[in-house]
Amino acid sequence: MGGFSIWHILIFAVIVLLLFGGNRFSNMMGDVAKGLKSFKQGMADDDEAKREPPRQLPRDQARPQEPIDVTPRPAEPAAPPPRDDEAR
Secondary structure (H helix, E strand, O other), X not given: OOOOOHHHHHHHHHHHHHHHOHHHHHHHHHXXXXXXXXXXXXXXXXXXXXXXXXXXXXXXXXXXXXXXXXXXXXXXXXXXXXXXXXXX
């Protein structure tokens, strides 16, 4: 008998309603629906953003890309800590 029957599901639903109450359960389901709606809207907005071609600046405002300097620089030597007789 490895699965849940309709009676198991109904008993579970009754227990959940008793624990949370009808109003609280209804509010939770409303929050879940709002979350799904905002998720779908976000997905639709993302799809619209992918479809639009990227805006480009007019040729007179466009700047040519300059190469980035990634040459490693030698580290500056750290100053030695002050000695006890110099700190006074």
